Structures are given as structure tokens and as C-alpha cells.
Amino acid sequence: MIGHCTRWATDRSRLVLGLALFLCVAAGLLGAGVKQDLLPGGFVVPSAESTRAQELLAERFGSGEPSVVIVVGTPAGADDPATRDRGTRLTADLAARPGVAQATSYWSLGGPASLRAGRGDSALLFVQLRGDESEVIDATRELMADYGTSYAGLPLSYGGRGPVSVETTDQTQRDLVRAELIIIPVTLIVLVLVFRGLVAATLPLLLGLLSIVGTLAVLRVLTWFTDVSVFAMNMTTGLGLGLGIDYSLFIISRFREELARGASPREAIGTTLRTAGRTVVFSAVTVILCLAAMLLFPMYFLRSFAYAGIAVVLLAMVAAITVLPAVLYLLGPRVDRWSLRRRAPRPVERGMWHRIATVVMRRPLPVATGVVVLLGLLAWPFLGIKVGFAGAQALPRDAGSHRVHDILADDYPSREAQSLTVVADRTGDPAGRRADVAGYAATLSRLPHVTRVDSLAGSYVDGAPLPGTEHAPTAARFAAPDATWLSVVPSVEPFTDDGRQLVRDVRATAAPFDVAVGGPSAQLEDAVDGLLAKLPWALGVIAVSLFGLLFLLTGSVVVPLKAFVLNLLSLSATFGSMVWIFQDGHLVAALGGFVVTGYIVVTMPIMIFCIAFGLSMDYEVFLLSRIKEEYDATGDNTAAVAHGLERTGSIVSAAALLVGIVFLSFLSSDVIFMKMLGLGLALAVLLDATVVRGALVPAFMRLAGRANWWAPGPLRRLHARFGLRESDPEPTVTPVPQPAGHR
Known part of the structure; x- marks a missing residue:
């Protein structure tokens, strides 16, 4: 495959770019309206007992959990004759609307005290809407637009499932625009500093945008067949830019390295794709396997992130080994045009990451012990995790449905709407x-x-x-x-x-x-049970598939086991930090303010685990491929670790910094669990690229010594026949005349 990509990138580079432009425009037209077809729910288990109860209520009684809870202000008192007359008319008017299965209120039910505020200044009205989630959202929008903020002088405030969905969808779209306005300029500045050149810096952004546009088209097609969460758009932006940057960094850096050695652009492309390109493909497969584990869970919220993630990874990978090499081939040495002054490359032994690895490997046991203890302390709060659903509390306090939630909690202690x-x-x-x-x-x-x-x-x-x-x-x-x-x-x-x-x-x-x-608490109980039932299978899929892939890359059974354990350790620290911040309520002001709910949204740990584990293995693959290359050449484990870390450390740390910036932009969101997702992924990536790669990996590989590369005899023979090597020879590509400017 790599040989074909080389030939396409060099022999048909303009055709490749023309096809990419055509497909990008077509995907943009197809995916332009995708946000209208996305849904804000997906947290419940479709086959659970609580879902069956809700379906039976709707089917047999036209009732169920209220779609809309209306707090009707009663300045003259709920039992005032004029107020009672207006409240009764409002209830009857709503019940007669198309799409309304049932409307009941304090007045239609005979004045039960539980539906009147303790202070007597408001009363409740419940509306049950017909249809699926999309139809309920549309009907809620129409209802809120038609009735506005008052009816015959009675103030109206809207809460419940429908208004929460409407406001969450609208807020997510505003947040996405704001995040993109932050991400693109900040990322471009950092890329210029990393590449020390404007031309090279713009290529990762273009690759990321290609991946994002293509994924939006994929999501649009998926909405024709299944429910897709609106939050998948955030994942598309985050992973699209993040992996576009990641893969571009490795491809462009290797291409420039080959040019600096005196290779022609064609030779540089061939070497780049045989080395960094093959590693990009392998890395993309590991990320896809981690994301695919979310397909095992029954909630379409998690499955939507898998759809978006898998699509964007595939598109970023394909673009990185086809479109990007074609651009680099046409640019040739001009990839360094408009560059800042670049430092002369240092010998490997004098590099920062080489020095760090050397220091760590002199005293590996104390370093490993200290870092493990630190990560363990960060992970400790995770033992006290509590889970819940994303409802009105996930929105800002000034959101209408959040205000209604607070009114119900303060003035209606019987929790009538949460029965x-x-x-x-x-x-x-x-x-x-x-x-x-x-x-x-x-x-x-x-x-x-x-x-x-x-x-x-x-x-x-x-x-x-x-x-x-x-x-x-x-x-x-x-x-x-x-x-x-x-x-x-x-x-x-x-x-x-x-x-x-x-x-x-x-x-x-x-x-x-x-x-x-x-009911709400039954749905949560079923969601927890559903997640726990599938969790061992998801972990098994990730562990077995990644163990097999890393074995094919390294020929070792020790290195994959070490990678899995270290990733679990760093992710545990991330989860503990998330509980300490978002559940326990620390650093609220520093993170832009949010409502402390006292629990973590039930799907967040699963999602952060699958995405962050995939990104961690992404960096693990880049590091191990270089270490293995050095070890195969020298047979010196210690030198291979130091040289491999030096060759990849600056690139991995730059990639992690840029991916971290992308995910930290989610902190601008006013939806609390999106803040958590962004901070959690950024923290996991940065911890992995610094503490784990810089300290734990060299420490544990030094302690294991030559045992790092051990495998039983049958597996060694299997690897000798089917194993993957970054430096495998490729057939020589027949030279062709170079375009003008390639000298």
C-alpha cells in the first residue's frame, strides 16, 4: 500500500490534489446541514426496563415522563378564581394542540398541594408530547415560540426533557463556533513556532479541515439510518484537528529530515512513507480499535462518538499518506519557505530528551516509584465517583430549563416531575x-x-x-x-x-x-448496569487487539503489557482529577465557572477512556517504532531507548501540546460535561506525552533490559514472518522527471 501511495503522490500529485478538492467540496455540500439532524440525547439503554416502562406509558396511556414542565407564575395565588380560570384554559389549550398526547396541571388535577409552590407564587403544568426525540424537540420549539413568556398575564417558564434538549442543542452549536474561533488562530501560531515556517505550519490545519469536512458528510449519511448525537460534532472538530496535526507533524518532520540529508523530493517522499507513513497507518489502526470499543455500548451517545471518531481517524490517515505527500512533493524544498531562522540540529547525544532518558535510566527504580506514587495520589478521588445524567444542571445557570430545575428543587420538595x-x-x-x-x-x-x-x-x-x-x-x-x-x-x-x-x-x-x-433514577440505574455489563467486553477488545498490534510492531509480549499498564495508570490519574474538579467542585472559577452537580455524567469515564487510550497508544506507537528501529540496528536496549526518545520526544511533545490546545478549547463550552471532556482529554494526552513517555517508559524499559524484547519461541517465529518493521525495504520507484523547482 505504501508503495502505491508513493507512486500516486509523485507520479499523479496534481490528480490527487484535484480529486481531494472535488471530494472536499462534495462532502462540504452534503455535510452542511448535518447539525439539523443531530440529537442531544442518547444516554438511556434502549432495551432496558426503564425504557420499556416509558414506551408502555406512551403507547397505552399517552403519558410518561413530562416532555415539558411549565412553571406558571401565579402572582395572585394559584387558587385565585381568575388565576384558576386562566390556568384551566391554558391546560385545555395545550391539550388540544397537535402532537400533544396529554396536558395536566394543578388546576386540571383538582389542586393537589404537591403541584403548588410552597410560597404559593407558582403552580405546575405538565405536557406530554408524541413522537420520537427529534419530533419532541421540534414540537417543544414550536410550543415555546407560540406561548412565549406569558399567557393571559401568567408568567411562563419552561423546563423538562424537551426544553433541556432544545437549549442543549442550541448551546452546543454556539460553543462549537466559539471553540473553532479559538482553536484555529492559536494552533496556527503554535504550529509556526514548532515548524519555524509559515508554509509547513498551514499544512496540518488543511489536513485537519479536510478530515472534519469529510466526517460531517459521513455523520449526515449516518443520520439517515440511526440516531446520532449532536456532541459528535465536537468530537469531529477535536479529533480532526488533533490527528491532522499529529500525522502531519510526523510526515512533514520526516520529509524535511530526508531533504536535509540531500535526498530529492521523490526520494524523500518514498522514505517518509516507508517510515513515518507506515507508522501513521499503524497508529491510526490502534486509535480506531480503541474508538470502536464504544460501539459495544447500547447508548447512541457513545456510539455517535465512535462513528465520528472512526470516520475522522480514517480520513486523517488517508489524507496524511495521499494528499499531504502530494503537496510536499510539489512543494519540495519550498516547504521551508517563509521560515524563521532555524537552529542547527544537535547531535542525538546532546538533545534534551536524550539527556532526560539518560538521567531516568541511571536511577530507574526511584524515578518509577515516585511517579507511580504521584499518579496514584491523583487517581485517589476516583474511588469516590458518583454518576448521573446530563440534564438541566449541565447548562448555564441562566438557561431557562436550569432556572426551572432550581425552582422545582427549591419550591416543590415532592419531586413530582421526577417520579x-x-x-x-x-x-x-x-x-x-x-x-x-x-x-x-x-x-x-x-x-x-x-x-x-x-x-x-x-x-x-x-x-x-x-x-x-x-x-x-x-x-x-x-x-x-x-x-x-x-x-x-x-x-x-x-x-x-x-x-x-x-x-x-x-x-x-x-x-x-x-x-x-x-423514571429518571431508573434510567440511571439501567444505564450503569448496561455500561458495566459491556465494560469487560470493551476492555477485552482494546487489550487483545492492541496487544496483538504492538506485538506485530515490536515482536515482544513484555512491551505491549507494559504499555497497557502504564496507560491505565495515567488514565486513572486523569479520572481522579476529573472527580476532584467536577464532582467535588474545585477550580470552578479558574475553569470559567460551572455548576457543581455532585456527580459525573455516567458516560464520560467510558468516553474519555476510549479516546484517551487511543491517543496514548498513538504516541506509544511512534515512540516504540523508533526505539525498535534503534534496537534492531544496535542491540543496545539502553541506547535504543535514549535515541528513540530523542528522535520522537520533541515531535510527540509538540503534537501533544497542539492536541491539548484543541481539547482545552472545549473549556469555553457552557455545557459542563463538554468542559470535562475537553479538560480530561487534554490532561490525559499531556500526562502521557510528558510524565509517562519521559519518565515511566525509560524507567521501566531500563529495569526490564533485554527482557523488553522477549517472546516465546512460537511467537518469535510468527513475528519473523508477519511482523511489521518501519524500515522494511520497499521496491525502488522508477525515477521520473522532476517538476520545475525540484533541484
């Missing part, structure tokens, strides 16, 4: 089983952290029926032919340990019929 729903299908005639329903509701109402249970048989508190509720007209909403449901109103927040324990208690309570338990 558990217990749905029973195929029960027979519900009216004939009223006694069974009453007994079951009474039992559930005795559970800890239950405020009230509403059912067909009435409402129950602490095992006793509330007088007058057993025959209330509103009790009829809990009945359908051959089905019934109960609402368990909690006294605790859903995304807490007590909220999750309540789910387990409800599910453990004996019921007179088969039930499915849903």
Missing part, C-alpha cells in the same frame, strides 16, 4: 383488580424516600390512603384496557445514591402483576 413510574401491562380489567392495586400502592408508599404513591385506587402516604382520592376523577388516568400504572413520587433527587436505592427497593417489592419500573 418513578410503575407500569403493569396485561393485568386484566384494572377495575376488577382495584384491591390488588391498592395493596401494592400502600406497600410502595411505606418505602424509604417515598413521598406519595398515586394510583387507580387513589393516593397513598405511609401506607394509608389519602381521603377523597380513591374516587377522584383524576384516578381514571391510571387505567387503560388490560393495563394500569402507578406514580411513585420521591423525596430525594433522582441522581443520588438514595434515588438509585429507591429504584432497587421498588423493583424488589413484590407486585400482584408483572411491572416495569421507569
